[in-house]
Amino acid sequence: MLLADVNETFWFPPKASTFAQETDSFFMAIMWISTFFFVLIVGVMLYFMTQYRRRPGYRGDSRALHNNALEITWTVIPTIIVIWIFARGVYGYMDMVRPPAETIDINVTARKWDWSFQYPNGAISDTLHVPVNKAVRLRMRSVDVLHSFFVPAFRAKTDLVPGRVTTMWFEPIQEGIYDLFCTEYCGDQHSEMIKRQGVFVTSYDEYEQWLAEAAKPPTHPVAHGYWLYARRGCKSCHSVEPDRRIVGPSFAKSYGESLTTSTGESVVFDENYIRESILNPQAKAREGYQNASQMPSYQGQLTEDELMAITAFLQAMKQDDFISVVADEDGLTKEDAISLGFGDEEDSAETAEAGAQEETAEGDGTRPESEEASGEATSPDAEQDQ
Amino acid sequence: MSAVPADSARAQQEERENFLVFSKGFLSWALTLDHKRIGLMYLIGVMSAFFLAGILALLIRLELMTPTNTYMNNQTYNQIFTLHGAIMVFLFIIPSVPAALGNFLVPIMLGAKDVAFPRLNLCSFYLWVSGAIFFLAAMFYTGLDTGWTFYTPYSTTTQGPVVAATLGVFILGFSSIFTGLNFIVTINTMRPPGMSWFKMPLFLWATYATSIIQVLATPVLGITVLLLAAERLMHIGIFDPEYNGDPVTYQHFFWFYSHPAVYIMILPGMGIISELMSVHSHKSIFGYRFIAYSSIAIALFGFLVWGHHMFTSGMADVTTIIFSALTFTVSIPSAIKVFNWLATMYKGTVQLNTPMLYALSFIFLFTIGGLTGLWLGALSTDRVLHDTYFVVAHFHYVMVGGTLVGFLGGVFHWWPKMTGKMFSELWGKVSCALVFIGFNLTFLPQFVLGSRGMPRRYAQYVPEFQELHVISSIGAFILGIGLFVALGVVIHSLMRGRKAPPNPWGGATLEWQCSSPPPYYNFATPPRVNDPYDYTPLEYRDAERGWEYVHPPTTDTPATEPEPART
Ligand SMILES: [Cu+2]
Numbered sequence: 001m002l003l004a005d006v007n008e009t010f011w012f013p014p015k016a017s018t019f020a021q022e023t024d025s026f027f028m029a030i031m032w033i034s035t036f037f038f039v040l041i042v043g044v045m046l047y048f049m050t051q052y053r054r055r056p057g058y059r060g061d062s063r064a065l066h067n068n069a070l071e072i073t074w075t076v077i078p079t080i081i082v083i084w085i086f087a088r089g090v091y092g093y094m095d096m097v098r099p100p101a102e103t104i105d106i107n108v109t110a111r112k113w114d115w116s117f118q119y120p121n122g123a124i125s126d127t128l129h130v131p132v133n134k135a136v137r138l139r140m141r142s143v144d145v146l147h148s149f150f151v152p153a154f155r156a157k158t159d160l161v162p163g164r165v166t167t168m169w170f171e172p173i174q175e176g177i178y179d180l181f182c183t184e185y186c187g188d189q190h191s192e193m194i195k196r197q198g199v200f201v202t203s204y205d206e207y208e209q210w211l212a213e214a215a216k217p218p219t220h221p222v223a224h225g226y227w228l229y230a231r232r233g234c235k236s237c238h239s240v241e242p243d244r245r246i247v248g249p250s251f252a253k254s255y256g257e258s259l260t261t262s263t264g265e266s267v268v269f270d271e272n273y274i275r276e277s278i279l280n281p282q283a284k285a286r287e288g289y290q291n292a293s294q295m296p297s298y299q300g301q302l303t304e305d306e307l308m309a310i311t312a313f314l315q316a317m318k319q320d321d322f323i324s325v326v327a328d329e330d331g332l333t334k335e336d337a338i339s340l341g342f343g344d345e346e347d348s349a350e351t352a353e354a355g356a357q358e359e360t361a362e363g364d365g366t367r368p369e370s371e372e373a374s375g376e377a378t379s380p381d382a383e384q385d386q
Numbered sequence: 387m388s389a390v391p392a393d394s395a396r397a398q399q400e401e402r403e404n405f406l407v408f409s410k411g412f413l414s415w416a417l418t419l420d421h422k423r424i425g426l427m428y429l430i431g432v433m434s435a436f437f438l439a440g441i442l443a444l445l446i447r448l449e450l451m452t453p454t455n456t457y458m459n460n461q462t463y464n465q466i467f468t469l470h471g472a473i474m475v476f477l478f479i480i481p482s483v484p485a486a487l488g489n490f491l492v493p494i495m496l497g498a499k500d501v502a503f504p505r506l507n508l509c510s511f512y513l514w515v516s517g518a519i520f521f522l523a524a525m526f527y528t529g530l531d532t533g534w535t536f537y538t539p540y541s542t543t544t545q546g547p548v549v550a551a552t553l554g555v556f557i558l559g560f561s562s563i564f565t566g567l568n569f570i571v572t573i574n575t576m577r578p579p580g581m582s583w584f585k586m587p588l589f590l591w592a593t594y595a596t597s598i599i600q601v602l603a604t605p606v607l608g609i610t611v612l613l614l615a616a617e618r619l620m621h622i623g624i625f626d627p628e629y630n631g632d633p634v635t636y637q638h639f640f641w642f643y644s645h646p647a648v649y650i651m652i653l654p655g656m657g658i659i660s661e662l663m664s665v666h667s668h669k670s671i672f673g674y675r676f677i678a679y680s681s682i683a684i685a686l687f688g689f690l691v692w693g694h695h696m697f698t699s700g701m702a703d704v705t706t707i708i709f710s711a712l713t714f715t716v717s718i719p720s721a722i723k724v725f726n727w728l729a730t731m732y733k734g735t736v737q738l739n740t741p742m743l744y745a746l747s748f749i750f751l752f753t754i755g756g757l758t759g760l761w762l763g764a765l766s767t768d769r770v771l772h773d774t775y776f777v778v779a780h781f782h783y784v785m786v787g788g789t790l791v792g793f794l795g796g797v798f799h800w801w802p803k804m805t806g807k808m809f810s811e812l813w814g815k816v817s818c819a820l821v822f823i824g825f826n827l828t829f830l831p832q833f834v835l836g837s838r839g840m841p842r843r844y845a846q847y848v849p850e851f852q853e854l855h856v857i858s859s860i861g862a863f864i865l866g867i868g869l870f871v872a873l874g875v876v877i878h879s880l881m882r883g884r885k886a887p888p889n890p891w892g893g894a895t896l897e898w899q900c901s902s903p904p905p906y907y908n909f910a911t912p913p914r915v916n917d918p919y920d921y922t923p924l925e926y927r928d929a930e931r932g933w934e935y936v937h938p939p940t941t942d943t944p945a946t947e948p949e950p951a952r953t
């Protein structure tokens with residue numbers, strides 16, 4: 001059983017943020033009020049149904065009745081109750097929309113159908129890592145359609161609206177691993193736009209460690225390209241297994257192939273085609289994908305270096321051994337990269353995969369100064385348009 | 387004059403001239419101006435739409451038995467839930483009670499021969515038909531995947547037939563507006579002498595309130611879908627951020643219609659329940675004036691609460707709080723209506739027949755639907771529950787547990803009047819029990835799913851939720867069976883049903899004074915207008931004769947043809 005499962009109840013997921021206590025007890029308060037009225041109404045109904053049912057020898061009255069006292073009572077009492085409910089709802093809401101002065105600010109970008117999180121030190125990850133007992137503020141935007149950020153365990157939800165920046169905050173109070181859901185319908189893979197156990201609440205030290213680690217993309221272009229593929233949302237639409245179509249075409253064995261566009265032109269899947277596809281996806285669509293959900297443009301979101309890295313990665317996707325490594329369950333790990341010759345030899349303890357990083361992060365608490373610096377140097381300065 | 391002896395020459399003549407058979411042939415139906423025939427055609431239309439969308443619901447529930455894709459992929463799932471929602475809302479619930487039952491009942495309850503504008507009435511029926519065909523063709527041809535809400539910018543960028551579907555909605559909107567207009571004029575001008583506003587049956591009050599919303603709110607929907615189509619085709623830049631539009635603006639537009647539309651859906655259901663509770667309790671309605679006024683109050687307040695669909699969309703805090711407050715204000719009149727219905731039974735003579743059982747189920751289910759609205763109106767809990775299964779369960783309790791169950795109750799209640807046939811009480815009750823059990827089994831678990839965090843519109847979900855989903859699906863199939871039994875009951879009654887007396891339940895509203903089914907002219911002589919809830923002069927004879935007036939009601943009215951009342 002995960003730590004996070006503790007204090008899960010019949011009605012609620014774990015109480016992992018400061019909002020949980022108030023919202024849950026308010027939820028239960030409304031529950032008791034409602035139960036009272038429900039039992040009253042149904043009780044009276046059943047009683048009248050049996051007491052006054054048509055039967056031989058019984059003759060009911062049929063004239064109208066009036067009872068002012070009764071009518072006033074059943075107007076005034078519910079009114080008072082709903083005023084109380086309204087007020088307490090506002091009270092809880094004010095807490096939810098007023099972040100404290102000191103917060104850790106994380107930028108969230110949602111796109112069909114993935115999340116990416118940019119941390120204060122520039123690190124970008126597709127999972128959310130936050131320290132326990134620290135207020136976190138999310139600055140959120142969507143690059144395509146509406147999405148909504150919802151972590152049930154935090155009792156926190158806010159929509160991401162393209163063209164606007166929305167913010168929300170929460171303060172985790174329990175370490176553990178939680179789910180993140182998209183709750184605003186956003187198309188084909190809406191139900192896959194989740195981070196199953198992708199929200200990590202850890203101690204502040206562990207968070208800091210992870211952060212330092214995550215800020216460093218691999219330096220080898222192929223590994224870097226894969227790193228971007230996994231973090232910048234490509235993964236949710238493009239597979240790396242041959243012929244597996246998620247929404248867009250698979251990346252396996254594409255490079256160098258010549259293909260037909262929807263207008264019947266023939267193009268070669270080369271550096272320029274890749275570049276155009278990423279920056280201006282609607283310029284040429286591949287045959288058979290006219291009705292697919294549109295790829296968002298990455299214009300202004302990826303640097304030239306990153307485009308080159310992605311290109312290198314796509315080019316490597318020609319090789320069978322690379323494909324089989326990348327397509328297996330844990331993706332391209334550090335070890336895989338090294339064995340294929342794409343590794344960054346200097347820091348062999350590191351892994352390229354986000355999930356794997358999480359586990360190994362505890363292992364190497366202290367790292368040489370120099371690495372920190374190299375991490376800084378290569379850290380992506382993408383998302384500049386925020 | 388009422389209660390014509392069954393064997394009299396008059397009765398036989400009315401029998402020959404009943405609206406179902408007095409003229410024959412396809413054209414006599416297709417071009418009819420008779421509100422009763424139009425109502426019946428609507429009934430068939432909306433029921434077909436309902437069964438279509440209901441089958442889609444079962445497909446959805448079948449798919450959701452497992453956390454992963456079983457027989458539908460995500461895209462198909464999205465199209466199916468869109469179809470289900472869109473058909474249910476636009477083709478079934480909105481026209482169900484007003485267009486089908488309302489058309490049949492409004493003129494008869496007024497003792498009139500027809501609605502004010504019979505041609506307009508036929509016109510709205512054909513608008514409904516063509517809108518429906520347009521809409522369905524568009525959606526089945528390429529599959530629409532926007533959800534019934536058409537939220538932008540998804541709807542402006544997806545490949546589906548959005549423009550065609552919105553045009554369908556646009557046409558359907560006109561049908562709705564014309565029907566509303568017709569009823570407003572009919573009720574204003576054609577009340578018979580003696581029927582003042584406060585002598586009107588409550589069903590008419592509810593229809594009147596509904597019509598006001600239809601006329602005032604539907605144009606906004608029309609504008610919204612036109613703007614949406616324009617945005618899609620010409621990028622006018624109002625909803626799509628890529629062209630400097632704002633998606634939240636779309637939500638304001640959309641809910642400005644669609645929240646009042648919730649009352650288009652529920653108010654007529656409430657009207658039906660007011661009639662059913664009184665007639666089957668053989669007891670004058672408790673708090674007549676309150677129920678009448680509250681229908682209008684709900685209709686008007688309903689225009690001010692649309693923002694409660696957008697508590698997480700990033701509206702300003704003050705706006706959000708105001709919308710929450712306004713939302714709670716509309717809850718009070720609805721709550722009091724429930725108390726009034728219960729008080730109506732007090733000391734009455736409650737006959738637990740099929741329509742009454744449906745009415746009681748309505749009270750049970752609608753109470754749950756209304757109470758669960760408290761969680762969603764309150765801001766802090768709504769932030770958590772918004773767009774989860776809690777909301778799904780809540781609005782199904784209101785729309786299905788409320789409107790659909792009320793509609794079924796109404797269909798059973800007026801079935802003998804519409805067709806002249808009695809139905810099987812036993813099987814009617816069985817259908818009610820199955821619907822009741824199935825419905826609760828389907829939607830109660832969804833409240834728990836929602837509070838545990840299951841988002842709506844998910845084709846696949848995390849495995850923890852499976853157990854509750856399976857229970858819900860089983861419930862859905864029981865509900866489905868219940869509805870098919872109900873359908874079977876009415877079809878069986880058409881073929882084998884015993885002949886219905888003019889007044890099988892003991893109702894005092896005017897429709898029970900003409901024969902069952904009514905002659906095409908409704909009333910041979912103007913009916914006597916009396917208090918619609920005064921049951922004292924009615925006496926039960928036997929199954930064949932039903933209820934009859936022992937002494938003519940006292941209100942004296944001129945024995946002339948009912949002239950339009952001066953307003
Ligand atoms: Cu989504």
Ligand SMILES: [Cu+2]
Pocket residue numbers: 644645648692694695
């Ligand atoms: Cu609403």
